[in-house]
Amino acid sequence: MVASNALHNQHLLWRSGFGPQAEDISLIYATNSKQLFKKIYAASSAAPSPLLVSESVFPLTVKVIQNLSSYAKMDREERSKLLQESRDAIKKLNLLWLNEMTHSQAQLREKMAFFWHGHFATRENNIIYQQQLLEIIRRDGLSDFGTLLRGVSKSASMLAFLNNQQNRKSHPNENFAREVMELFTIGRGNYTEQDVKESARAFTGWGFKVNGEFVSRPNFHDAGTKIIFGKTGNFTGDDVINMLLEKKETAFFITQKILKNFVNDSVSTEEVHRFSDKFYQSGYKIDALMEDIFTSSWFYEKKNIGVKIKSPIELIVGIRRFLPIEFENEEVQLLYQRLLGQVLFYPPNVAGWPGGKSWIDSSTLMYRLKIPRMLHDNSDDATAPKQDDDVMMGQMEEKRKRNVAGKVNVTINWKAVLSRFDNTSRHQLPEKLVKEVLLSGNADISKMTAFADSSSKSAYIQTAIIALMSTPEYQLM
Amino acid sequence: MYIKRRDFIQIGSLATSTLLVPNFLKAFEQPKMLPPGNKVVVVIQFSGGNDGLNTVIPYRNDVYYRERPGLGIKRQDALRLNDDAGLHPALTHLKDLHDNGNLAILNNVGYPNPDRSHFRSMDIWQSASASNEIVQSGWLGRYLDAMCHGCDKPTQALELDDTLSLALKGEQSNGLAFKSARNLYGSSQEKFFREISASHQHHEESPVDYLYKTMAETISSADYIFKQSKLHPTNKQYPNSQLGQSLKTIASLIFSEINTKVYYVSLGSFDTHIQQESKQKRLFEELNDALKSFTEDLSENHRMEDVLVFSFSEFGRRVAQNASGGTDHGTANNMFFINGNLKQKGFLNEMPDLNNLQDGDLQHSVDFKSVYATILKNWLGVDDKKILNGNFKPLSFI
Numbered sequence: 055m056v057a058s059n060a061l062h063n064q065h066l067l068w069r070s071g072f073g074p075q076a077e078d079i080s081l082i083y084a085t086n087s088k089q090l091f092k093k094i095y096a097a098s099s100a101a102p103s104p105l106l107v108s109e110s111v112f113p114l115t116v117k118v119i120q121n122l123s124s125y126a127k128m129d130r131e132e133r134s135k136l137l138q139e140s141r142d143a144i145k146k147l148n149l150l151w152l153n154e155m156t157h158s159q160a161q162l163r164e165k166m167a168f169f170w171h172g173h174f175a176t177r178e179n180n181i182i183y184q185q186q187l188l189e190i191i192r193r194d195g196l197s198d199f200g201t202l203l204r205g206v207s208k209s210a211s212m213l214a215f216l217n218n219q220q221n222r223k224s225h226p227n228e229n230f231a232r233e234v235m236e237l238f239t240i241g242r243g244n245y246t247e248q249d250v251k252e253s254a255r256a257f258t259g260w261g262f263k264v265n266g267e268f269v270s271r272p273n274f275h276d277a278g279t280k281i282i283f284g285k286t287g288n289f290t291g292d293d294v295i296n297m298l299l300e301k302k303e304t305a306f307f308i309t310q311k312i313l314k315n316f317v318n319d320s321v322s323t324e325e326v327h328r329f330s331d332k333f334y335q336s337g338y339k340i341d342a343l344m345e346d347i348f349t350s351s352w353f354y355e356k357k358n359i360g361v362k363i364k365s366p367i368e369l370i371v372g373i374r375r376f377l378p379i380e381f382e383n384e385e386v387q388l389l390y391q392r393l394l395g396q397v398l399f400y401p402p403n404v405a406g407w408p409g410g411k412s413w414i415d416s417s418t419l420m421y422r423l424k425i426p427r428m429l430h431d432n433s434d435d436a437t438a439p440k441q442d443d444d445v446m447m448g449q450m451e452e453k454r455k456r457n458v459a460g461k462v463n464v465t466i467n468w469k470a471v472l473s474r475f476d477n478t479s480r481h482q483l484p485e486k487l488v489k490e491v492l493l494s495g496n497a498d499i500s501k502m503t504a505f506a507d508s509s510s511k512s513a514y515i516q517t518a519i520i521a522l523m524s525t526p527e528y529q530l531m
Numbered sequence: 532m533y534i535k536r537r538d539f540i541q542i543g544s545l546a547t548s549t550l551l552v553p554n555f556l557k558a559f560e561q562p563k564m565l566p567p568g569n570k571v572v573v574v575i576q577f578s579g580g581n582d583g584l585n586t587v588i589p590y591r592n593d594v595y596y597r598e599r600p601g602l603g604i605k606r607q608d609a610l611r612l613n614d615d616a617g618l619h620p621a622l623t624h625l626k627d628l629h630d631n632g633n634l635a636i637l638n639n640v641g642y643p644n645p646d647r648s649h650f651r652s653m654d655i656w657q658s659a660s661a662s663n664e665i666v667q668s669g670w671l672g673r674y675l676d677a678m679c680h681g682c683d684k685p686t687q688a689l690e691l692d693d694t695l696s697l698a699l700k701g702e703q704s705n706g707l708a709f710k711s712a713r714n715l716y717g718s719s720q721e722k723f724f725r726e727i728s729a730s731h732q733h734h735e736e737s738p739v740d741y742l743y744k745t746m747a748e749t750i751s752s753a754d755y756i757f758k759q760s761k762l763h764p765t766n767k768q769y770p771n772s773q774l775g776q777s778l779k780t781i782a783s784l785i786f787s788e789i790n791t792k793v794y795y796v797s798l799g800s801f802d803t804h805i806q807q808e809s810k811q812k813r814l815f816e817e818l819n820d821a822l823k824s825f826t827e828d829l830s831e832n833h834r835m836e837d838v839l840v841f842s843f844s845e846f847g848r849r850v851a852q853n854a855s856g857g858t859d860h861g862t863a864n865n866m867f868f869i870n871g872n873l874k875q876k877g878f879l880n881e882m883p884d885l886n887n888l889q890d891g892d893l894q895h896s897v898d899f900k901s902v903y904a905t906i907l908k909n910w911l912g913v914d915d916k917k918i919l920n921g922n923f924k925p926l927s928f929i
Binding site: 217220222224225227228229232233236242247360361362363392393395403404405411412414415416417418419420423424505521524525526527529530 | 651685705707709719738752854859860
């Protein structure tokens with residue numbers, strides 16, 4: 055029973071957050087998952103403080119926001135500098151958030167924000183707009199979906215990404231209206247092309263000021279009569295969002311995506327309905343939905359444990375939570391993200407990252423398996439891909455020099471890790487290590503630990519952990 | 532504290548694990564050379580929805596200039612192909628290919644009930660599904676399934692990219708994605724990986740087995756690809772662009788007679804809602820320069836007849852320009868085919884009918900699945916109906 059408790063707790067920590075932190079390990083054995091979830095839930099109840107990159111990093115951006123006309127005076131070179139400083143600032147924001155995911159006690163909040171980051175996916179090179187959107191999904195990610203949807207829909211990042219700034223009465227641009235339906239709310243098959251065209255008219259005039267503030271511009275708004283979902287009226291963008299929230303399909307679509315992301319890549323319609331009906335009736339309360347999921351017996355069924363392939367971010371943060379790591383050059387983590395196919399703030403498209411098996415191809419798998427040892431070896435591993443792989447930024451024209459992250463230069467605080475095993479006898483070590491690193495009830499212990507260095511207890515623990523993290527099994531949660 | 536590489540090598544029980552090397556690894560020790568005349572396909576995906584009307588320009592069409600008062604490409608700027616149409620000014624090498632009879636252009640390619648969302652329409656193209664059905668495998672992946680049943684070799688379809696597109700994901704087999712043969716080989720060399728891979732006992736279809744299978748295939752394929760890439764590396768100068776370097780790798784592999792039948796590369800993003808003119812021009816310059824080196828390289832090595840290059844995009848764009856110096860998502864589009872032995876050259880069909888639009892969009896006259904059927908049946912010589920799960924009339928240009 056204790057063993058299964060520990061496994062359930064591990065499962066919960068990986069799914070509701072980014073895996074166990076050093077301090078959580080004792081907890082795994084000492085509590086049951088209901089109590090553990092209460093703790094997790096409470097830790098995420100407070101509103102988070104926003105993650106902000108120092109404005110000194112992007113002086114040109116600040117200048118343009120304070121005085122838009124300064125942009126007109128900029129020459130080509132200065133404009134390209136403006137873009138570059140903003141991109142560099144977004145990298146800093148990326149690392150800031152990665153650290154927050156690693157160290158924050160509000161694991162559920164950060165995990166939820168990470169989910170919304172893929173759901174409300176934007177690629178915008180403006181640091182201010184990205185910070186604003188991140189604040190929305192971190193602040194409202196556990197509130198109610200309506201509040202979140204309205205916030206995101208009126209964010210500069212989303213409006214810019216989906217071209218609604220250009221959506222005007224004289225020339226409707228459907229991009230925003232289409233994605234709001236297809237990807238953010240009711241999903242495909244629940245609307246017609248006519249609904250998209252008419253909704254685009256309702257959203258005409260929605261835009262933003264240079265500082266990112268939402269603005270509804272009456273001059274560009276088409277106030278005429280529209281027919282949307284069979285209803286006739288001179289609807290506004292807010293009306294369309296309300297109509298979408300009234301539809302049960304939205305609750306189903308969002309619940310299904312959450313279950314697939316947090317529980318299992320394949321869920322049945324019945325399983326979705328079990329949660330989505332209540333979600334709808336609650337007025338889309340996200341925290342209540344998550345509580346429902348994480349306290350259900352279904353969540354702890356064997357078929358749902360250890361079956362999700364970690365996303366690159368979950369992998370990186372998970373390693374960092376288990377092994378306290380100090381980076382001399384934090385940007386090495388951007389390289390990992392790039393090579394593994396998930397760079398925060400740079401989703402492949404508006405649909406976000408597809409996830410599941412799509413994370414794994416030959417090259418990403420092999421790189422995943424190498425990361426733990428590159429961190430531990432602290433060496434400039436000759437096989438580390440640092441050539442031409444410029445997948446970053448989506449800027450084809452940009453010729454990046456060799457990656458800054460040639461050297462790893464990390465320090466793992468092994469002392470903290472080793473002390474956890476002070477009271478573990480030598481013969482118990484293999485099983486305990488496998489259990490704590492791998493979240494797997496039936497891993498082949500002899501194979502996993504056969505590669506460890508058994509010249510001393512500390513060497514054994516270190517090499518066994520690194521070896522275990524370098525396995526296909528560790529890719530699963 | 533360092534872990535030395537040898538610490539990862541098991542001292543005891545797994546020392547004999549070389550005995551467990553799967554059979555297909557050994558098969559690669561004597562790679563079978565394919566006879567000259569091995570036909571291969573190079574797919575160039577224009578990601579983001581390329582504007583076909585500013586690619587092949589209908590410069591005698593008044594509607595075109597009326598709908599695109601700012602964005603239309605002037606007749607004198609287009610590269611003349613015939614009285615009715617010219618190419619985008621950046622595509623100088625494609626004009627040369629055309630004039631030499633090595634280029635075919637198919638207009639109005641699409642599918643019924645077109646979807647204007649990028650990822651959906653790309654999925655439709657890559658999976659070869661109908662507009663209203665979801666298919667989780669790609670057409671080239673299913674080609675692998677058909678060709679490569681039980682052969683454990685993902686090298687028959689290679690994508691030059693960091694991740695594998697849906698197009699190359701089959702129901703049983705996957706293609707293999709890499710950008711550099713050397714890096715791929717390097718990362719698969721570790722004894723630790725080779726040994727845990729070899730010692731894995733396959734139990735059942737589960738996520739971890741999927742991972743182990745991918746690992747074993749990677750190790751064997753990496754050896755094979757790297758070996759092949761060094762046999763006859765091209766000496767030709769290629770542009771330093773991503774596409775240029777990818778085509779350079781592909782050329783070296785083609786000359787090596789590796790068993791690869793399909794190469795896949797992407798270029799983008801062509802999603803030109805705004806600032807279309809500069810964006811499309813930049814991408815076409817990259818395309819043009821890379822294709823110039825590639826086709827010259829093929830010609831110099833007498834392989835133009837064996838290689839079919841074709842391009843596609845998930846959709847074309849609206850006929851009318853939008854208010855932002857760009858175009859919105861549209862429908863039907865044109866495709867390029869490059870080969871040294873085309874049965875039909877130049878324009879394969881009629882230009883788009885700009886007087887017969889549907890909701891402001893072009894109507895397709897050729898289903899893209901017919902193009903796939905042509906390539907599968909006439910070029911790769913396989914049963915197209917099974918792979919496409921339907922009967923699509925092949926064309927006759929190859």
